[in-house]
Amino acid sequence: MQIEVKPYRLCVKGFSRRDEPWVGTLLTLSNGRIAVRGELELEPFDTGTLHAGYYLDVPLWRRELAQLPRINGVYVLCSGEPARPEKVERELDLREGLLRVRASLSCTAGNLRYTSTSAAHRRLKSLYMQRVELEGCSGELLVTLPIELASNPFVAGASVRHFDIAGFKFDGAWLSVLLEPKRGGKPIALTSFLRSTGCSELIPVSSAGALGFLVTGCSSRVTLERYTFVGETPQREEPLWDSLLRSHKAAWRELWEKIGLEVEGEDRIAGAITFYTYHLLQLIDEDSDSLMIPSRGLHGFGYRGHIFWDTDLYLALFLSALYPEAAKKVLKFRCKTLEAARAYAAQSGHKGARYPWESVDSGFEATPRHGLLLKENSCQCVDILTGEKEIHITADVAFAVDLYYKLTGDTHFMAECGLHILVESARFWASRVAWDPGKSAYVIRDVIGPDEYHVGVDNNYFTNVMAKLNLERAAHYVEEALSSKSSLLRAVAENLGVTRQEVEKWKEIAGRIFEGRREGLVVEQFEGYFDLEEGQLNSSYAPVRVPVEELEKLSQLKVIKQADVVLALLIQDLVSGVPKEVLEANYRYYLPRTTHESSLSLPIYAAVAISLKDENAGGLFSKVLDTDLGNLYGNTDDGFHVGAAGGLWYAILYGLLGLRLSHEELRFKPSCVDGIRRLSVNISYRGARLKVDLRCDGEPLLHKSFLT
Amino acid sequence: MQIEVKPYRLCVKGFSRRDEPWVGTLLTLSNGRIAVRGELELEPFDTGTLHAGYYLDVPLWRRELAQLPRINGVYVLCSGEPARPEKVERELDLREGLLRVRASLSCTAGNLRYTSTSAAHRRLKSLYMQRVELEGCSGELLVTLPIELASNPFVAGASVRHFDIAGFKFDGAWLSVLLEPKRGGKPIALTSFLRSTGCSELIPVSSAGALGFLVTGCSSRVTLERYTFVGETPQREEPLWDSLLRSHKAAWRELWEKIGLEVEGEDRIAGAITFYTYHLLQLIDEDSDSLMIPSRGLHGFGYRGHIFWDTDLYLALFLSALYPEAAKKVLKFRCKTLEAARAYAAQSGHKGARYPWESVDSGFEATPRHGLLLKENSCQCVDILTGEKEIHITADVAFAVDLYYKLTGDTHFMAECGLHILVESARFWASRVAWDPGKSAYVIRDVIGPDEYHVGVDNNYFTNVMAKLNLERAAHYVEEALSSKSSLLRAVAENLGVTRQEVEKWKEIAGRIFEGRREGLVVEQFEGYFDLEEGQLNSSYAPVRVPVEELEKLSQLKVIKQADVVLALLIQDLVSGVPKEVLEANYRYYLPRTTHESSLSLPIYAAVAISLKDENAGGLFSKVLDTDLGNLYGNTDDGFHVGAAGGLWYAILYGLLGLRLSHEELRFKPSCVDGIRRLSVNISYRGARLKVDLRCDGEPLLHKSFLT
Structure with missing residues (x-):
């Protein structure tokens, strides 16, 4: 074959x-x-x-x-x-x-x-x-x-x-x-x-x-x-x-x-980009008001068709930039399940809305509580704690709302539901953080970050940063709404019962949230991570499959499953800028410590590597393209890796085109990668369409033109 | 319907x-x-x-x-x-x-x-x-x-x-x-x-x-x-x-x-007897050298088609008395798997041969080590200990060999394999018992008897009695063989390396095996049983379904799952006689303490009740006939209850006809039960066929005649 x-x-x-x-x-x-x-x-x-x-x-x-x-x-x-x-x-x-x-x-x-x-x-x-x-x-x-x-x-x-x-x-x-x-x-x-x-x-x-x-x-x-x-x-x-x-x-x-995707270069690479994009486009139902996109697409039964953060964080950039109508449909699913998310927050003793780690149509937590390990002569029920502890999902949804609005300026959506999500998610975080007098900071204890090897950690950098962004952006939009001439948004904010006092509290928390220790420029992934022992890991970026029996051991090591700090930095860089030295230092530190056991890892490292013009960029990018086409994780049988394909578009948009969204405008700082000679794509921006054309004959050359 | x-x-x-x-x-x-x-x-x-x-x-x-x-x-x-x-x-x-x-x-x-x-x-x-x-x-x-x-x-x-x-x-x-x-x-x-x-x-x-x-x-x-x-x-x-x-x-x-089954009386009762007999006969393949009869027949997938003691103990009397050729085929399965049983004994640190609690074609232990309790939001792997501890199966197989020989006198089979099973099973018991100086008796610790509510008990009466019978009968046959004129049987015994010394040891163990405490005539089911608390049990003999969560609690009570002591007494009565008062005292004591959660229970109580002419006989017998026809246990979906149908034939042969095999001859002491006017059946005995005809117009009347 x-x-x-x-x-x-x-x-x-x-x-x-x-x-x-x-x-x-x-x-x-x-x-x-x-x-x-x-x-x-x-x-x-x-x-x-x-x-x-x-x-x-x-x-x-x-x-x-x-x-x-x-x-x-x-x-x-x-x-x-x-x-x-x-x-x-x-x-x-x-x-x-x-x-x-x-x-x-x-x-x-x-x-x-x-x-x-x-x-x-x-x-x-x-x-x-x-x-x-x-x-x-x-x-x-x-x-x-x-x-x-x-x-x-x-x-x-x-x-x-x-x-x-x-x-x-x-x-x-x-x-x-x-x-x-x-x-x-x-x-x-x-x-x-x-x-x-x-x-x-x-x-x-x-x-x-x-x-x-x-x-x-x-x-x-x-x-x-x-x-x-x-x-x-x-x-x-x-x-x-x-x-x-x-x-x-x-x-x-x-x-x-x-x-408007056009890509020239090596068939293998250019072809793969069209392949992953095609499968993403296959997941969009133009006639449906909202989209439920399972983490393995409609391509298989992996994770029983449950919906994770993949669509909110990983797919968000591709959809919001290239197909904002679809991005809105994905968000609409979160709108429809906001009531369930409110109930979930209440049930877990918090305020606002908490999105479940795994969703189905009902919007209730669908993460199985137990996994089953069946072997020849043994049976083990394994506790699955992600439903309880992997709470960053709520901030990921808020991020997707913010990103969508940044790219579309769709005030109507914000009034209809976007603001509701931002406010209710901010309320969740405000009730979920705790004040640590020793640190003089707000802390978030007992979570699982993207790196699922370390369970029940305190102050996972990614979680804290996403929560902070969530609080900041909610405060920003509410302040805008309250002082807005648009009576619609103001009415929404008022209906949600948000006061200036509440907003000030969000800003205070966001400003004083604990962001962990530093070793030079390197950020600590969670409290105590720097004190763990180094693990033995092949330094290449081939994904490693860790047997379930060894997971326990990994929690004592610096070995991580996927981009965590680096993802948090990429997100911050995308929306507000991060010093290149910080990005680079963390990329260099965490890459050799990552197993990439999740398909969500390599695309993020590839995006950062391309942006940094790192020597590993070509290799990482090429590996990403193997995700399904090369059955890199051996489980493409169970469906298409939607998150990885979304991540590939981070590598293209954030990495190759160098798209940045800070200061309320689109900016580009292009890079090239082996195997791609030209890449052209239409980016939707506030109702307009911008054709962005990257040429890589020598130094990256970017041409932009508005389409009529 | x-x-x-x-x-x-x-x-x-x-x-x-x-x-x-x-x-x-x-x-x-x-x-x-x-x-x-x-x-x-x-x-x-x-x-x-x-x-x-x-x-x-x-x-x-x-x-x-x-x-x-x-x-x-x-x-x-x-x-x-x-x-x-x-x-x-x-x-x-x-x-x-x-x-x-x-x-x-x-x-x-x-x-x-x-x-x-x-x-x-x-x-x-x-x-x-x-x-x-x-x-x-x-x-x-x-x-x-x-x-x-x-x-x-x-x-x-x-x-x-x-x-x-x-x-x-x-x-x-x-x-x-x-x-x-x-x-x-x-x-x-x-x-x-x-x-x-x-x-x-x-x-x-x-x-x-x-x-x-x-x-x-x-x-x-x-x-x-x-x-x-x-x-x-x-x-x-x-x-x-x-x-x-x-x-x-x-x-x-x-x-x-x-x-030669003829039965007259109420349609419901007479018809049911033909129904259960028909399904037993359906399980006999005349063309096969050996028969593997799963506990649910070939009628369904209950217990995944595994083979338990049902065929050896429960079916043995029906087959050996009515269809000895089939009884032999069932034993042949145990012959074919004797090597595996030897390996199993060795593997568990014992001598001789140990039959697995659940068998499949290979003869290796097929009892699952774990059961799975899956509920809405919970998962539990439950240890299943019957494979390890329900060891009476080995004595049940030996009993079936003895019963078959008693009724057929089939020396050829004994030479071919029967003696092997008796000797190797006796050796297992001789290595499994332990000498208890305090009791001045041989004890068998840490077992599960037929009553599976009490796990890991010491000196279960049924297990000890069956082991004792096994040792006695093995000794008997070997002594006969060694002093036999038949060079064949002598050669077999010699080939098996049995010495008179070994036989003496078996007899010594059999003679001094611990048979438990007595309360009056009532035998203690296992050590400590009498010290347990009484349970609350509806005194009727409707089977009770105990939720898995409550099993733990039952182990602290006198509540038992099925005939255990009473089964042991029935078996002894069948082959060597037990005083009626003892049988009666134990029947009266244990019946109200039994849940009959196993379908193997009611037939045994019914057999004893009929034999004792107890007032409950008709009710118990009628209930037995509901086993599958009335879906009494709610699980007839999973197949036919072979053991219960075999047990029904204990109620007929031991109960109604009063068949006894002691003193190397067939004896009968008939009883009647409501709903049966006449019951006639051909019993095979040492190559001859005896038509036994019971009439219940008034006092039970039994007519016997040899068929040509």
Whole structure:
């Protein structure tokens, strides 16, 4: 099996069952509403279809993204014999959002040529469409195209099947199926239409796990078009391939034109940038008011489809700068769950709103309380403390609101909800900090920072800095609102009951929050970190996988999981500037101490390295591009690494273009990196679009122009 | 849904998905090799087919009975609409081993009459045959008859799918499928043949989870015959319904004639006795050299198909008395795993052979070390100590050998293996006991008896008595062998290296094994039991379900799970006699302290109650008959309670007929119980067959006659 990436094109040659779960993620088709995994349609697989925001209750993981039936399987029999796919070639057309499959199907009676084209329709969000051509069958050809109630894929050793078939009906070439969740929840309907050319008969087929059509009486050249609507059927007119394909392509064209991404250089690098960007764009549902983007996208079941800080912090810059309408939809999810966040804060004895570390549709904490370690002869329930202690998420959401506003100036959103989030999150921090008389500072005790190796630490630098930013920005916006001529924002602030006194308290806390010790310019990640022992770590930046048994030991060492202090500095540098020497000193100190076990680490170090023009920049950047394309963490099977792809855009926007947002304006200080000759992208800024064009023939050269 | 039982006939009227997992167990068809669960064939279900002795490795439960595809599903479409079963009536013909289904299938186009007859062929052990008749369809009729790779049913909150389809081939009306275990193990093949009358076309259908035929072009009267061979296909000639049905019925007729069971009385009671006996007979594979009978039969996945003491102790009397050839096959499994039992003894620091508490095909300990308690927000790994401490199993196996020999006089078996088991098990006990100078007795410390509420107790009466019997009988047989004229048995004893000195030691231990304190005639269940507090227990003999959280508390009370002392006394009474007053005192003492949470409890109390002519006899006996027919424990879904059905035969043979085996002869002291007017059965005794006929018109009257 061979994977090749070029700008706007991913090619996979060959097929092996072993690699297919990984390839299935790379070739996933989605339109932000529905997603169909890319495992080869000609072979049986357990993985199926996902629908954004459709969560169901389960044991242990509380609530998870439901797996809907597989809707793209094509099972070909030639004279009673399964036709075996050979010479499989698949191409994901990133520009048009199409998956093309070519294969030779081998049978005793001879070979067939198989080609197919599939799309998750970019406009008709409930539609997955697939067109199959079969040619050259000399025996009797039978094709089954079912809707398959597969069992859920195994993630973390366990699997739960979500549905029973509550009812179905064949009506000519239409099939409708109603699925009933096994453990409560809204039913969901699937409807499919099949058109065959070159075959005389469509026969309905039903069994416990498969419902669909069998196509028979075929000539030697057959075309099959299948249209499957998931969740809603916009009409019952017979769908037409050509016009639907046209509108799908037009939608993708518009999307790419909006982003304006052009990248020249080594195919491997330029291609990868288009690949990760494509998968991010696939997660945006233009028709939805709010977006729930799981940390592994709609590409798989990693983390059971839960939503982490990835979208708020990692994806925020890409979306706010390139696609602010989508950034707003992501924030809208946090708006919708603000009530739940208020309840969570109250429940944990705090004020304001506290966002859960892992969210699902309901907005309640979905972090499992326990993990299960099952081995040959042992069983261990491991406490999972991130839900309780990884509280920086609340500040990350506030940061995303601030970033969105900085780039859009969207006062309407601020009035509708942005200010609510900022105020309520600030209130959370104001009630969560404690005054330490010894330090004469406000402290935040017993947390987990981004570096999850060190659990229950005091004054994690990242957490404290993000809380400080949160308090400062909330104070800033409230002060603006209260003194604003816009009666709308003022009314909101007043409705939230914020007083100038409360704002002064926020500013006082922000000003006196504990920011840790220093060794020269190096910031201490948390209290006591400098006193830990050094760990033995290979100095390269290849990610290290730490066995669960050794995690305990790591907590006694300076070894960290991912960018923590460096991420905090990058964020501060982005929004308000940090002296280069500080950034550099911390980058040099923490990089060799980081395992990068989280995919969120390398992109941040790469962004800083590029910005610092460090010699490791090229290597780090190149490694980031391996995240999914090279299955760098061995778990791309479970879905796309959304946070890492968002992080890649920190490397591009903050690193390569040198985007800075301080002083209420956009500034750029470009850098280059090996393998990229030119990179051009449209940045949205306060209603305008700025085409930013970086050239790297020698010294970085940046050209900016406003688009009309 | 309504269940009605008569002699040799079980009728189930109506259908509800909620009750179907229970009904599926009651209607399971098996021939001792393969078993097909009885969930309604017209509806989708996850449960499928089992094959005796076919175990595969899994996490946590180590190794479990594999679930093979469902092979009896019949999916009917009428003009594209699923035909809904109404007025469902099912009849299990216990005399002929046939399941007959009648239903009216409702469609918009009108109703169809559906009838089917199914059998797990009693002679052709790999064959499941099914004949379907459909009549009265006015629309277009389509029937799919697939082999369905269902996901495993959930037992104890978890499920593992065992197979992938490694290959398949349609060849005319034949379909062959090769299944490959996902986690290693032998592949297994399924082959099916379909004959249709009244339809013009058979079309192969394949999808990820279903392979089979679709029948189309049907007239208004259709007959479909499906023959599925699991594991091996004896021939590729086209199977013929009539002759196969004849030989199947003839085999069942012979079997019932051999047993000679006739029972008259209330339908509910007489019928239930035939029902439980039928399901026991279904577990016997006449063609297999040895039998692995899981504690839930081949009827479900309870205890993951593991084999416990049920077959050795509970089933032993029924099989040795009524079907000694089968009793021998059950013992042969213990012969085959003797090497593993030797290894287990050595591994735990003992001599001889130690049988595992839970066995699978390999003979190694398969008791899971941990159980998993998964609740809404909690996870707990519970230590399971039965594997380590419930050691009476080894004496239970020895008891089964002794009982078998007592009833058969099968010297050949003793020479082949019986003596090996007796000697090696005696050696285990001789190394497991300890000399207690204070008590001047041999003691067995830190065990779990049948009453599993009290864990790690010293000198459990049942364990000590069974060990004593084991040592005594081993000594007896070895002494006979060593002084025997049969050079064969002498050679075996010599080969095993048994010396007269060793035998003397066994006798000494048996003679001085600690048998606990007495309160009057009441025996103490284990050391310290009498000092425990009384528990609050409803005095009725309805089984009590104790929540796991309360188990800890029970260990401090006199509350017990099941017959323990009373079982030990019954066993002794059966083989050597126990004073009636002792039996009675203990029965009266322990009955009100027993929760009967194990289904193994009530049959033993019922047997003793009948024998004592106690006023509770009828109530206890009636309750036993509810075990599966009334889903008394709420877990018949997981399979048939083999041990309870074996226990029922203690109630019949020991209780009603009053069978006693002391003094090397058969004796009877009959009793009666409400609802039974007459009970007749053939008892095999040393090659002869004794027809024993009990009449209960007034005082019990027993008539015995030898059959020629």
